[in-house]
Amino acid sequence: ATVYEDLRRCPYRFFALRQLGLRSADELDAEVDKRDFGNWLHAVLGHFHEALKAAATPDPRARLAMISIAEQRATREFGLSEAEFLPFAAAWPAVRDGYLAWLTEHEAEGNQFVDSELKKEQSLGVLKLIGRLDRIDRTRDGQAFVIDYKTESAATSKDRVKDPTEDTQLAFYAALVADDTLRAAYVNVGEKSSGTQTVEQPEVVAARDALVAGLIDDFTRIGQGAALPPLGEGMVCEHCAARGLCRKDFWEIEA
Numbered sequence: 001a002t003v004y005e006d007l008r009r010c011p012y013r014f015f016a017l018r019q020l021g022l023r024s025a026d027e028l029d030a031e032v033d034k035r036d037f038g039n040w041l042h043a044v045l046g047h048f049h050e051a052l053k054a055a056a057t058p059d060p061r062a063r064l065a066m067i068s069i070a071e072q073r074a075t076r077e078f079g080l081s082e083a084e085f086l087p088f089a090a091a092w093p094a095v096r097d098g099y100l101a102w103l104t105e106h107e108a109e110g111n112q113f114v115d116s117e118l119k120k121e122q123s124l125g126v127l128k129l130i131g132r133l134d135r136i137d138r139t140r141d142g143q144a145f146v147i148d149y150k151t152e153s154a155a156t157s158k159d160r161v162k163d164p165t166e167d168t169q170l171a172f173y174a175a176l177v178a179d180d181t182l183r184a185a186y187v188n189v190g191e192k193s194s195g196t197q198t199v200e201q202p203e204v205v206a207a208r209d210a211l212v213a214g215l216i217d218d219f220t221r222i223g224q225g226a227a228l229p230p231l232g233e234g235m236v237c238e239h240c241a242a243r244g245l246c247r248k249d250f251w252e253i254e255a
Contacts, residue, residue, distance in 0.1 A: 063100055112137060115173060157186045
């Protein structure tokens with residue numbers, strides 16, 4: 001999903017980072033940033049739900065013990081010392097408790113965990129979509145419910161679903177599942193003050209269909225030699241690894 005999102009946001013970014021495989025030199029920085037926390041949190045929740053699936057229990061104390069074990073396992077896997085994890089250690093208990101409270105409500109609505117970190121492939125003619133789902137649940141009515149965890153602000157997650165044609169990630173994951181009755185949502189886990197929230201994309205099937213049509217059209221044009229110019233628009237440029245190549249900072253604005 002992130003590869004195609006790069007193409008939609010800036011064709012040149014896609015060309016430089018995805019087709020040419022260029023990367024910026026890694027800096028010597030041992031600090032844990034928010035992306036590291038997000039990856040760690042994905043691992044924690046994956047381990048927790050697999051354990052809960054194997055030994056289902058509604059007991060809050062048992063669940064707290066399970067997620068604590070999952071936390072320790074993920075920390076070992078990521079090689080994080082206590083000092084390295086310190087920036088997020090203070091926030092984690094509130095995030096954890098908010099997630100467990102959300103999970104209780106989510107299950108009370110009839111939703112049931114099925115799988116996590118599920119690799120999926122889907123053929124589209126000569127193209128093949130490949131992705132990994134954070135999580136897939138089953139609703140009370142038997143619908144597939146695709147979930148993508150987010151540690152961003154809830155406002156950012158809500159902005160993602162405002163325009164279905166611009167919501168690349170959930171639409172891409174929906175294309176991998178290939179189910180016309182599925183539901184899909186971002187589950188925002190990152191805000192300790194407001195707790196975990198579900199931000200559903202109500203038009204996910206329409207978003208999926210639009211994305212698939214656009215994807216086929218885009219890659220057909222690329223195959224025919226279409227140019228991949230830099231767009232230089234919006235927030236995508238602020239932290240782009242290809243910014244030095246497209247030389248956006250030296251562009252001249254023509255009158």
